[in-house]
Amino acid sequence: MPTAGEKEFAQFLRDHRARVTPNRLTVFRAMQQSARPLTVPDLAAQVEDSGLNPATLYRIIETLTELEVVHPVLQDHQNVAYELLEPFARHHDHLVCRQCGRTVDLYDCRLEETLKSISDDRGFKIDFHQMEVHGLCPDCQATPRR
Amino acid sequence: MPTAGEKEFAQFLRDHRARVTPNRLTVFRAMQQSARPLTVPDLAAQVEDSGLNPATLYRIIETLTELEVVHPVLQDHQNVAYELLEPFARHHDHLVCRQCGRTVDLYDCRLEETLKSISDDRGFKIDFHQMEVHGLCPDCQATPRR
DNA sequence: TTCGCTGCAAACGGTTTGCACCGCG
DNA sequence: CGCGGTGCAAACCGTTTGCAGCGAA
Numbered sequence: 001m002p003t004a005g006e007k008e009f010a011q012f013l014r015d016h017r018a019r020v021t022p023n024r025l026t027v028f029r030a031m032q033q034s035a036r037p038l039t040v041p042d043l044a045a046q047v048e049d050s051g052l053n054p055a056t057l058y059r060i061i062e063t064l065t066e067l068e069v070v071h072p073v074l075q076d077h078q079n080v081a082y083e084l085l086e087p088f089a090r091h092h093d094h095l096v097c098r099q100c101g102r103t104v105d106l107y108d109c110r111l112e113e114t115l116k117s118i119s120d121d122r123g124f125k126i127d128f129h130q131m132e133v134h135g136l137c138p139d140c141q142a143t144p145r146r
Numbered sequence: 147m148p149t150a151g152e153k154e155f156a157q158f159l160r161d162h163r164a165r166v167t168p169n170r171l172t173v174f175r176a177m178q179q180s181a182r183p184l185t186v187p188d189l190a191a192q193v194e195d196s197g198l199n200p201a202t203l204y205r206i207i208e209t210l211t212e213l214e215v216v217h218p219v220l221q222d223h224q225n226v227a228y229e230l231l232e233p234f235a236r237h238h239d240h241l242v243c244r245q246c247g248r249t250v251d252l253y254d255c256r257l258e259e260t261l262k263s264i265s266d267d268r269g270f271k272i273d274f275h276q277m278e279v280h281g282l283c284p285d286c287q288a289t290p291r292r
Numbered sequence: 293t294t295c296g297c298t299g300c301a302a303a304c305g306g307t308t309t310g311c312a313c314c315g316c317g
Numbered sequence: 318c319g320c321g322g323t324g325c326a327a328a329c330c331g332t333t334t335g336c337a338g339c340g341a342a
Contacts (some may be wrong), residue, residue, distance in 0.1 A: 123284035138269035
């Protein structure tokens with residue numbers, strides 16, 4: 001199943017009594033085209049030529065977060081980045097290499113299954129989860145440090 | 147196995163050629179006594195009566211993060227909080243209820259096992275992971291929303 | 293005695309807010 | 318036409334930085 005696109009996004013907004021505006025479409029497009037989560041300043045740079053005002057950008061991100069179109073993830077040790085959620089992007093987790101810093105998306109349903117059985121045990125009903133695994137990727141294990 | 151305490155922390159600092167100072171001990175104690183991850187402003191409030199300077203606090207957190215005594219986790223939609231890592235705290239993940247907002251610590255080794263087998267498949271060597279599961283806790287499932 | 297750590301105070305810059313205008317529905 | 322969304326500009330405040338003095342080792 002492919003992920004939902006611009007058309008579905010527009011409809012989603014209408015369904016939630018939020019207006020479909022050029023600014024919102026611009027932001028949505030930028031996030032869809034990015035391979036990785038974007039911070040607000042990242043986004044600002046990305047959509048720079050559209051002349052989108054910073055204040056507006058913050059308000060759009062806030063709205064999209066409330067509507068659960070995007071959600072925040074931790075990027076560096078102090079910075080928050082945003083990425084699309086289902087159905088606008090496939091869910092995945094992240095493998096982050098401590099040496100080369102590359103992030104690999106991890107699509108694996110075993111994790112979901114384990115998670116489901118754990119939370120079933122506790123009567124907790126899952127909306128979504130996010131996970132980040134830090135370690136050393138195969139390439140960097142082969143390469144001596146520095 | 148209990149977690150390492152103040153004495154081990156002091157030794158850890160010495161081993162890393164970092165000095166054992168009253169400020170650092172104060173911060174360590176505050177984090178150890180807290181049930182949940184703390185933001186820097188949280189910490190500032192917590193250790194207020196020690197007269198610790200904000201700038202110093204930020205520098206201590208930075209140092210402890212580099213030494214991997216603590217690490218950042220996402221708190222709200224925009225705020226980063228810090229928590230102790232092993233061996234100063236047991237590793238655990240978080241269940242966050244979207245209605246009451248409470249965070250429950252999750253200690254479960256099934257997750258570790260699944261994670262290990264997934265990363266073994268990819269030749270990725272794990273240092274640590276962090277996960278946050280969002281959903282509805284048993285209490286809130288029983289209670290109608292709002 | 294040395295150099296890492298700290299307090300102070302100023303600077304910085306990302307984020308928020310108030311307000312008037314615009315334009316989607 | 319009404320109200321949600323936007324741009325602008327100022328205010329805010331969490332965080333960073335430079336520097337001089339202190340104190341852990």
